[in-house]
Amino acid sequence: xxxxxxxxxxxxxxxxxxxxxxxxxxxxxxxxxxxxxxxxxxxxxxxxxxxxxxxxxxxxxxxxxxxxxxxxxxxxxxxxxxxxxxxxxxxxxxxxxxxxxxxxxxxxxxxxxxxxxxxxxxxxxxxxxxxxxxxxxxxxxxxxxxxxxxxxxx
Amino acid sequence: xxxxxxxxxxxxxxxxxxxxxxxxxxxxxxxxxxxxxxxxxxxxxxxxxxxxxxxxxxxxxxxxxxxxxxxxxxxxxxxxxxxxxxxxxxxxxxxxxxxxxxxxxxxxxxxxxxxxxxxxxxxxxxxxxxxxxxxxxxxxxxxxxxxxxxxxxxxxxxxxxxxxxxxxxxxxxxxxxxxxxxxxxx
Numbered sequence: 001x002x003x004x005x006x007x008x009x010x011x012x013x014x015x016x017x018x019x020x021x022x023x024x025x026x027x028x029x030x031x032x033x034x035x036x037x038x039x040x041x042x043x044x045x046x047x048x049x050x051x052x053x054x055x056x057x058x059x060x061x062x063x064x065x066x067x068x069x070x071x072x073x074x075x076x077x078x079x080x081x082x083x084x085x086x087x088x089x090x091x092x093x094x095x096x097x098x099x100x101x102x103x104x105x106x107x108x109x110x111x112x113x114x115x116x117x118x119x120x121x122x123x124x125x126x127x128x129x130x131x132x133x134x135x136x137x138x139x140x141x142x143x144x145x146x147x148x149x150x151x152x153x154x
Numbered sequence: 155x156x157x158x159x160x161x162x163x164x165x166x167x168x169x170x171x172x173x174x175x176x177x178x179x180x181x182x183x184x185x186x187x188x189x190x191x192x193x194x195x196x197x198x199x200x201x202x203x204x205x206x207x208x209x210x211x212x213x214x215x216x217x218x219x220x221x222x223x224x225x226x227x228x229x230x231x232x233x234x235x236x237x238x239x240x241x242x243x244x245x246x247x248x249x250x251x252x253x254x255x256x257x258x259x260x261x262x263x264x265x266x267x268x269x270x271x272x273x274x275x276x277x278x279x280x281x282x283x284x285x286x287x288x289x290x291x292x293x294x295x296x297x298x299x300x301x302x303x304x305x306x307x308x309x310x311x312x313x314x315x316x317x318x319x320x321x322x323x324x325x326x327x328x329x330x331x332x333x334x335x336x337x338x339x340x
């Protein structure tokens with residue numbers, strides 16, 4: 001079992017790429033480190049599908065919606081591949097792609113606690129305004145976890 | 155022949171219900187984009203928040219658009235979709251023959267034929283944009299445009315609500331942190 005378990009929430013932005021580069025630079029040469037990339041998707045809402053033309057149309061488009069979610073998972077696999085191409089062995093890199101039930105911070109905190117991650121690599125774009133509406137991921141994570149190192153790539 | 159309306163009362167009910175049933179702005183926004191894509195049969199949909207300091211549109215949620223397209227570069231509010239920072243919607247009915255796009259080549263590569271950008275207003279000021287992307291050229295009926303404007307107003311209200319909820323949760327957290335010893339009578 002690896003002595004260092006790293007959790008890296010990944011959402012395909014340029015800052016997520018920077019965080020991935022940081023992980024490669026810092027940990028690729030260390031054998032005793034395991035990385036887990038983490039991304040969530042919002043499941044299609046449950047819909048009361050009555051026999052109206054619009055609902056029928058929506059029903060027929062559900063497979064398209066599911067296909068788009070699969071494409072998101074492919075993006076996560078590409079990020080995993082980047083780690084493998086840059087010095088990590090397959091046994092040291094994992095990914096978790098799961099439906100989102102609460103906000104991302106709560107998902108990250110629950111995962112870190114349940115699976116005993118001891119390092120979390122987050123990223124933050126300076127001056128980002130959407131935090132005003134969504135809440136700040138790293139302040140929530142830092143306040144909720146103990147005995148865990150949190151790195152913020154900015 | 156007039157332009158066909160795509161948005162009927164059933165669609166409106168469905169998307170407004172998705173808004174009212176969620177207290178998380180990201181999940182709500184994602185559901186909204188999924189439902190608009192699924193019911194209207196369009197290529198994609200995105201909701202942006204305007205960052206007036208950086209003059210950028212930050213993606214809050216998107217659906218149907220590729221990761222490459224959504225990460226193509228900063229979406230500048232004064233250059234994207236004919237400077238869609240105003241209070242009026244901007245409709246690009248034919249992407250190929252329109253010069254109001256910031257990333258025209260990326261749009262073509264993505265297979266986007268038309269874009270409708272609807273401002274999200276708060277207290278009379280734009281705070282974001284609801285954008286719908288169609289595979290082909292798109293003439294939006296006046297009635298559909300009215301529906302989308304109304305929907306964007308509801309999104310604006312939902313954004314205020316979730317912001318206030320975040321503030322309340324922060325205050326609750328701060329109050330919970332108050333140690334009972336500090337509240338003892340002196």
